[in-house]
Amino acid sequence: MSRLNLLEETRFEKIPVSIFPNENQASIAAAQKIANLIRKNNNGKKPTVLGLATGSTPIKVYKELIRLHKEENLSFENVVTFNLDEYYPMKSDATQSYVTFMNENLFNHINIEKQNINIPDGTLEEKDIAAFCLAYEKKISAYGGLDLQLLGIGRTGHIGFNEPGSAPNSGTRLVTLDDLTRRDASRDFGGKENVPTKAITMGVGTIFKAKEIILLAFNKKKASIVKKALEGEISPNVPATYLQLSDNVEFILDVDAASDLTRFDTPWLVRDCDWNIETIKKAVIWLAKKINKPILKLTEDDYNSNGMAQLATEKGPVYNLNIDIFNILQHTITGWPGGKPNANDKQRPERREPSLKRSIIFSPHPDDDVISMGGTFIRLADQGHELHVAYQTSGNTAVWDDDALRFLEFSIDFNRMQNLDVSVLEKTYQNIHAFLKTKQPNQTDMAELLSIKGLVRKGEAIAGARFAGVPDKRIHFMDLPFYDRFKYSNFSGLEDDILQTMDLLREIKPHQVFTAGDFEDPHGTHKVCFNIVLQALQRLKETDDWAKDCWLWLYRGAWHEFEIHEIEMAVPLSPAEVKRKRLAIFKHQSQKDAPVFPGDDAREFWVRAEERTAETANVYNQLGLAEYAAIEAFKRYHF
Structure with a gap:
């Protein structure tokens, strides 16, 4: 240059x-x-x-x-x-x-x-x-x-x-x-x-x-x-x-x-662009949002007045550009996240065959699945797909100490009612109680306390997945080793995590995989979990025939949402489905009201989820598409 x-x-x-x-x-x-x-x-x-x-x-x-x-x-x-x-x-x-x-x-x-x-x-x-x-x-x-x-x-x-x-x-x-x-x-x-x-x-x-x-x-x-x-x-x-x-x-x-920066985010404002369909889509959506017009109402003057004269000249007329981008966005919307049976799938985000797919949702923490894609989760189950959910980590650092004690107290009282020996439980209770009296901020919990916190989150995850329609035999708790290594030692690689993930994928042989693509997670767990799934699938695609036709979909929502131009599958939710999703999130009681790690968003997780998906639906509507109560967004990872 x-x-x-x-x-x-x-x-x-x-x-x-x-x-x-x-x-x-x-x-x-x-x-x-x-x-x-x-x-x-x-x-x-x-x-x-x-x-x-x-x-x-x-x-x-x-x-x-x-x-x-x-x-x-x-x-x-x-x-x-x-x-x-x-x-x-x-x-x-x-x-x-x-x-x-x-x-x-x-x-x-x-x-x-x-x-x-x-x-x-x-x-x-x-x-x-x-x-x-x-x-x-x-x-x-x-x-x-x-x-x-x-x-x-x-x-x-x-x-x-x-x-x-x-x-x-x-x-x-x-x-x-x-x-x-x-x-x-x-x-x-x-x-x-x-x-x-x-x-x-x-x-x-x-x-x-x-x-x-x-x-x-x-x-x-x-x-x-x-x-x-x-x-x-x-x-x-x-x-x-x-x-x-x-x-x-x-x-x-x-x-x-x-x-x-402008030269990367909106490059048409600083130089002539080599226009491809992705750049055109981003630019047209940007223009429509900037001047608050539906895509199909954009004019040549709108293009020329907002730094997009080159696009209008090279790829116009703008009327055709508007129709092309409108149609692309329209084709992202589907009520069939597993593919619609007996339908022309050339312009649909997912394949129609097989009509009933084996699908797996990887959830970094025990609640990311229902928070980020709870409506799609429920719909996949309702539409009869063989749906699995895999919780990659225990999430055992994100439970309040007094909640853990409450569950242990319940266990002691229940065993007493059954005339069972509670001496071991009482000893554990005394040890934990003594530990908590001297616990320092950010100090790693003792092993017994971490186990109880992990069981709390495991029970909540089972309840949420059952509510969404997944049978117990398809609920998998991976407890990936990296999560505990982060607590006790410096990072030492992910090989054992990748191999464990490959074993689960080989067992299920899914046609589609959903995994967290929300790398704004302030604790980094989402990014690590994504890398593990990606590495596992990349290796399997080299050796296993079923993996060659396995699609990988990324979801967001726990921390941030996809930009409209990034979305490749938009699953609309009705008001009733929004409510069902909310009830699934409510199964995670330890994360409700005041979670241990709320990030920099003061809203509860269920409120974030509803408001973000409602905002996505609102932007689609402002661009001139149908009005929905909410939309869950996905982006396909292209290997």
Whole structure:
């Protein structure tokens, strides 16, 4: 691409951007920049002064720096570091402290001098913080300022802990954390209520003094705030936009974090496109939503006035374009998610044969099936398909402690009524009760407590699947090993999970598989579970004939929904079916009212499910299609 074309394509972006295929490559590139700076200064016998960030984003950068130290002799003896922030109050040896984080992820593995490490002190008396912050600033200045500042970006747009409202000339200080920031940190602390409300942070002004600034952002969850930071107006509501004022900033992104930028999301606004049916579909739907018109009422003037003249000229007339896209959307709608028997299936999302299919729904947690596709679940069962459901993990971390105790108390009382020995149960109860008295936030539960929580969720899942119409013999509890490994040790691969999934698939030999494609899940379980199913099917397609004709459908809904242009199968629900779905979700009593891990959506799961599917139906209707109470959306994975 010529420099002129690149400038045109990136004209909405106000800061230089480097985009990499994935987080690993982006992290290696960032680490290499830091390493080059350290080597240059080491050769000149000068110290390198680094501003460092914490959180999940820079972990792979630090991992690469450790590798460079151990394998390529990168020396940190002359490196001085200043960390951006620390929770307040926070003991330095706490699991959640940034002192612990930096030691575990970098400092313990390199040859940095301990006296050269500087991290805000979360143990201070509040009256002493102002003096500490002033001294922190003076110490940075004494080294001649930061040579390079590494940043992440929070979903509020914060850099460091400079939340919305921060001034561009702010210095190191005590701040109050935004509620969204605390919700994002809640899993590390065992609940938002345990996340500190304050933090000590370098200010925006302090960050700006760095000779070079690198901001890292990875995955789809950061895409919307990255777009605001790079393309939006400078605003205290998004502190990262202040970086537009600096000449020394670079954003390093993976493709997912960059996906909302204009050049990727709506490329027709910045360059001539190579139009294919997918791009045309996205563009026409975008136009209809932008100007709030049904697709069939869009005019040539609408196209020309909204940056789509090239499409109108090359692929028009627009009347034909409108009809083509309308028909494509119309053909996604089906009341037969298993295929309609004896019907022409050329324009239907699923095959008609075999008329009764073997289908399996993989559910990462014990409730994702009914939350995300409960209406389709019920319809597949009602239409006579051999429907299986496989719960991939126990979900045993997502039950309140007092609920687990209540079930154990019930078991003790029931056994007493039957004149059975309850000594073992009573001993277990005493052990759990003693454990809970000293349990710390985010501490892993003892094995007996986890077992009880797992049984609670298992019982709820059975009740939900039975209500949807699945017989007990087709309900499978996989308890995949990775889920427990995440609790106790570092990630060590998925091979045993993949093999177990292959065994189940070989046993059922399904014609269609449904699995979670909602990677906005804040805990990452959905993405891991999807990768396991995908790997299992890819291997089976190479060896097993039945697998070659097995289709994979992705569902969403627990956290986010598909965009309209992504949907390949839309299953409409009547008001009665919406109610049946709600009752299936209600079987998961431990997740009702106040689930342990609600994410950043305050609505109950059943409310989210109903409102999201109603919104999908509403968008279809606004585009000029039939009006339904709700629509569950699916996207086919094309191998």
